[in-house]
Amino acid sequence: xxxxxxxxxxxxxxxxxxxxxxxxxxxxxxxxxxxxxxxxxxxxxxxxxxxxxxxxxxxxxxxxxxxxxxxxxxxxxxxxxxxxxxxxxxxxxxxxxxxxxxxxxxxxxxxxxxxxxxxxxxxxxxxxxxxxxxxxxxxxxxxxxxxxxxxxxxxxxxxxxxxxxxxxxxxxxxxxxxxxxxxxxxxxxxxxxxxxxxxxxxxxxxxxxxxxxxxxxxxxxxxxxxxxxxxxxxxxxxxxxxxxxxxxxxxxxxxxxxxxxxxxxxxxxxxxxxxxxxxxxxxxxxxxxxxxxxxxxxxxxxxxxxxxxxxxxxxxxxxxxxxxxxxxxxxxxxxxxxxxxxxxxxxxxxxxxxxxxxxxxxxxxxxxxxxxxxxxxxxxxxxxxxxxxxxxxxxxxx
Ligand SMILES: Nc1nc2c(ncn2[C@@H]2O[C@H](COP(=O)(O)OP(=O)(O)OP(=O)(O)O)[C@@H](O)[C@H]2O)c(=O)[nH]1
Ligand SMILES: [Mg+2]
Numbered sequence: 001x002x003x004x005x006x007x008x009x010x011x012x013x014x015x016x017x018x019x020x021x022x023x024x025x026x027x028x029x030x031x032x033x034x035x036x037x038x039x040x041x042x043x044x045x046x047x048x049x050x051x052x053x054x055x056x057x058x059x060x061x062x063x064x065x066x067x068x069x070x071x072x073x074x075x076x077x078x079x080x081x082x083x084x085x086x087x088x089x090x091x092x093x094x095x096x097x098x099x100x101x102x103x104x105x106x107x108x109x110x111x112x113x114x115x116x117x118x119x120x121x122x123x124x125x126x127x128x129x130x131x132x133x134x135x136x137x138x139x140x141x142x143x144x145x146x147x148x149x150x151x152x153x154x155x156x157x158x159x160x161x162x163x164x165x166x167x168x169x170x171x172x173x174x175x176x177x178x179x180x181x182x183x184x185x186x187x188x189x190x191x192x193x194x195x196x197x198x199x200x201x202x203x204x205x206x207x208x209x210x211x212x213x214x215x216x217x218x219x220x221x222x223x224x225x226x227x228x229x230x231x232x233x234x235x236x237x238x239x240x241x242x243x244x245x246x247x248x249x250x251x252x253x254x255x256x257x258x259x260x261x262x263x264x265x266x267x268x269x270x271x272x273x274x275x276x277x278x279x280x281x282x283x284x285x286x287x288x289x290x291x292x293x294x295x296x297x298x299x300x301x302x303x304x305x306x307x308x309x310x311x312x313x314x315x316x317x318x319x320x321x322x323x324x325x326x327x328x329x330x331x332x333x334x335x336x337x338x339x340x341x342x343x344x345x346x347x348x349x350x351x352x353x354x355x356x357x358x359x360x361x362x363x364x365x366x367x368x369x370x371x372x373x374x375x376x377x378x379x380x381x382x383x384x385x386x387x388x389x390x391x392x393x394x395x396x397x398x
Pocket of ligand 2: 190211212213287288
């Protein structure tokens, strides 16, 4: 009886050893020396840490046909090309974005709205209260002239209408803020040339305001709308700038035209438009630098980029990107840029990180150009079309 059990054990171990040989060539090396002729009982190797993670003994074994050879070095090098391209992102539609992102606006800005409403709901709207209202608006970067205008009109209407209820005052405030923002600007980003060539959009602004991020987010919006996009990396200040843009593009399948670091931004922009025309793209988006290598001023350079691109035809949109958190500084920048290139729209970024949403009013006033887009976060879909009504509602709560 004992002999039978021993024979069965020997047979099992032999099967185990032989099938172990075909499992993998690596495993082979760890096995004890191969039995010479007749299998002998070899004690199982000492278990090591992590042994449990290995294939259990009784799992079905692969045959030699199923076990492929390890890739050769040459194959390993080629491997990445053989891999299917990564799936493209499906960007969110723009409709309803401001609603989705509204809490971000409200979170940072309800100080303005709440402050104003608290003041307006005081029983006695005396001189001091009106002054506090003025201060609140100024603190939110609405700007001196628009603030005075708003307070004057509000005072007058409150007096004439005898409005006293918080709801009544709230709706008057809403109307006045909307008047300041202007409800009849065309705020659509113009991405169609009206002829057979791609629409061309140039994005400008000082460094760090969010130009590249905005260009990337805008490309996503366009792709989501079924348009084909070519990106022009006309920021040659550092190679990483073009990489950053290209990364955005790759996620949605938009190609990036780029040149050498320190190369001529105008010629890259020119090439981007040329290639966009060549391949029948719908839109070409040109990202520009906020800083330069050369001694030429940023403004001279931008003027040149614009002139050179316009050899292909007029630019359809020049977006000035301003960082809302820089407040009044942004206005000074806006003025300088507006002198060199004809700004057609403003993108106000980082509104998620400031209580100074009033800058929207100030900057439109300054340039006479509408805010068209707002940035409400670093996420790829955190760019929303600017809608005055939704904005004011978020500002003062509805
Ligand atoms: N919170 C927040 N961050 C933003 C927003 N837009 C851009 N940023 C961040 O701002 C930083 C600068 O953005 P970039 O797009 O690189 O700015 P840029 O204008 O291209 O900068 P330069 O190329 O150096 O001129 C990045 O960390 C962005 O993620 C926004 O709407 N909200
Ligand atoms: Mg950039």
